[in-house]
Amino acid sequence: MKKIILALDVYDFSRVEELVKKTVPYIDIYKVGPILFLRYGEKIMRIIKDNGKEIFLDLKFHDIPTTVKLSVESAKELGVFSLTVHSIGGEDMLMAATSIKSRPKIWAVTVLTSQVATKEEVIRRAKLAKACGVDGVISSPLEIAIIKKECGKEFDVVTPGIRLESIYDDQKRVATPDVAIKEGADFIVVGRPILNTINPIETLKNIYNKI
Ligand code: C5P
Numbered sequence: 755m756k757k758i759i760l761a762l763d764v765y766d767f768s769r770v771e772e773l774v775k776k777t778v779p780y781i782d783i784y785k786v787g788p789i790l791f792l793r794y795g796e797k798i799m800r801i802i803k804d805n806g807k808e809i810f811l812d813l814k815f816h817d818i819p820t821t822v823k824l825s826v827e828s829a830k831e832l833g834v835f836s837l838t839v840h841s842i843g844g845e846d847m848l849m850a851a852t853s854i855k856s857r858p859k860i861w862a863v864t865v866l867t868s869q870v871a872t873k874e875e876v877i878r879r880a881k882l883a884k885a886c887g888v889d890g891v892i893s894s895p896l897e898i899a900i901i902k903k904e905c906g907k908e909f910d911v912v913t914p915g916i917r918l919e920s921i922y923d924d925q926k927r928v929a930t931p932d933v934a935i936k937e938g939a940d941f942i943v944v945g946r947p948i949l950n951t952i953n954p955i956e957t958l959k960n961i962y963n964k965i
Contacts, residue, residue, distance in 0.1 A: 757935060758944055759781070767797070770794075777955065778806075783836070811858075813829075826858070837861070841888075863891070865893075876894075879891070884905045891905075898938050902938045911940055917947055935965045
């Protein structure tokens with residue numbers, strides 16, 4: 755699968771439609787977050803699926819185990835490829851999430867890339883997630899190598915916090931796309947560094963060609 759996950763952090767329906775249509779050659783998985791999902795729900799899912807692509811539903815579940823389990827079940831019924839939970843929800847919550855059969859991939863957020871974190875804390879949460887049957891983690895590009903070393907090559911590492919230059923927005927633990935891929939990221943999640951440029955498709959094409 756293609757390595758770039760495009761974060762669809764735009765909130766105008768026709769812009770989303772246009773963006774998906776124009777980025778199809780470079781993207782296999784589109785990330786839908788709470789803002790877009792709350793505004794347009796299944797209509798957004800349809801656009802992505804009609805273009806033959808996969809959905810990463812990034813709602814970052816963090817609740818009591820039963821609620822999270824039923825949320826994963828509902829996401830499965832929507833036909834998403836992957837979804838997120840917060841590792842900080844703990845063992846019981848993570849086990850409940852992974853207990854669903856033939857479910858989407860579950861990726862656990864270690865520590866948000868907008869927060870400062872020690873490597874030890876990130877590794878502790880990644881190992882907990884792995885022990886609970888989670889498929890991988892969302893973590894910063896600065897921790898890819900150590901997570902792969904501690905949790906194994908098969909454990910997915912998906913990294914937001916991708917920056918092309920020194921405009922960090924609210925992200926704190928960042929790297930460039932090529933560094934993240936070189937470090938071993940399975941997927942990089944990119945939003946504003948593509949969407950906030952004058953020609954997003956050209957920017958995406960450049961990143962795609964570089965990695
Ligand atoms: O615009 P930018 O490239 O920073 O977007 C990153 C995307 O990844 C956002 O949609 C954000 O919600 C999401 N994300 C993140 N950090 C995490 C998990 C998800 O930035 N730990």
